[in-house]
Amino acid sequence: MTSAPIIDQLLKLNNQDIVSFHVPGHKNGRIYNKISYKNFQDIVYSLDTTEIPGTDNLHNAKDIIRQSQDKASKIFKSEETFFLVNGSTAGIYSMIMASTCPGDKILIDRNCHQSVINASILGDLVPTYVYPNMDEEQGIAMGILPEDIEKQLIEHSDIKAVVLTYPTYHGIACDLKKIREIVHKYDKILLIDEAHGAHFGLSEYLPPSALSCGADGVVQSTHKTLPSFTQSSMLHVQGDRIDREKLKFMLRIHQSSSPSYLLLSSLDFAVMVYETEGKYLMKDLLENINNFREMVYKLDKVSIMSKDIIGINGVHAIDPTRLWFGLKGITGYRLEQRLRDEFNIQMELSNNYGVLAVTSIANDTQDFYRLLSALDIISKEETNKGFYDLQSFIYKIPEQVFTPRQALYKNKKRVLLKESSGYTSGESIIPYPPGIPLIVPGEKINDEVIEYVTAIIKSGKEILGLKDASYQWIEILA
Structure with missing residues (x-):
């Protein structure tokens, strides 16, 4: 008997009545119980199409896609908005590479998503890191201090752009208005990964949006906290610091030439919901x-x-x-x-x-x-059952020996992860979720990283970046 394993499992999960406190934001399609728009959810499969007369073209939008993007721009208060169908990752790549040239230096928060690190590899950029404060009792990143940003910009005057995560995965927001003032004072470009803040404009009780704080480029994962489909996001820009034509070129490079109209239609739906309800x-x-x-x-x-x-x-x-x-x-x-x-x-x-x-x-x-x-x-x-004290992990920031791109092309060899302390990593170690690297290629492995990763592995959580599926071996620079 034939089967379709992905479909079968998704249908099984759909029948389990799971309460969703995870992404995507439409919560297993339950948003359609609150807002039913012309039976959109019932006919979604029949909407899968391509660039034919009447559907417009994402990479040269002149008609319905242009109208929807313009509407999004007005509602989210940007100067121009671009729909993303290859996830926020494509937007991160595009806005960073549109703002830089190969060899440029960029300032990155060390708790950034892996896509920011990968953008430095693709764009041949030199990352310099600013480190967030840590809540060591909870094991989570807190805020970035504006004075730490200014210190880095003074020390590294050749930095071209500042790329920050706002808010963090746990909802922590730094003083982005103050940071924007500092970044623009030194004539740098401020780019924000606002993957988890697409909803901020819906209430005064939420943190201010990155656009309202004056960021030059902002990427939002619309699917995470608003009701669009997974992999659909938006890129907002304002001001004249980002070359718009170069940005459009980068979007053509990093996005599919056959964009999904299901994803585009879900972004259109999310914009409508945002505006009306x-x-x-x-x-x-x-x-x-x-x-x-x-x-x-x-x-x-x-x-x-x-x-x-x-x-x-x-x-x-x-x-x-x-x-x-x-x-x-x-x-x-x-x-x-x-x-x-x-x-x-x-x-x-x-x-x-x-x-x-x-x-x-x-x-x-x-x-x-x-x-x-x-x-x-x-x-x-x-x-x-009684109490016991949880072991506290104090994460020591790894030393950067090479840029991620330099490390990518160097010769490597395998060693046991538990014996890798002191070596320079040739791979990333990325607990998922949230997708924030503990270590990236070119950084020196330390005992704290090994201890933390070992605990994550014992918990049964997934690790990305390591080629060894058993998580026992890691590639180091030979």
């Missing part, structure tokens, strides 16, 4: 989140990240739609597993200390009740 739905979401937080505070042994961290470690604001919480006595890895296996609740990610819930305007009140009920049960059961 977005603020109302966000108001409803924030009310549900506030109620959830009040109830969580009453649960014994459950801790949740709050506004108390604002003003500390470079944190200027936090995104309330991100819920980072932990349960005393068990690891975040175990908590995530129990929520999925026993309560059909899927979180976005976990580490040794806690779990992350990514909420969106497609979540409803019942989702939060189910999560609260599960946490209440787990906290009481785990409490009866």
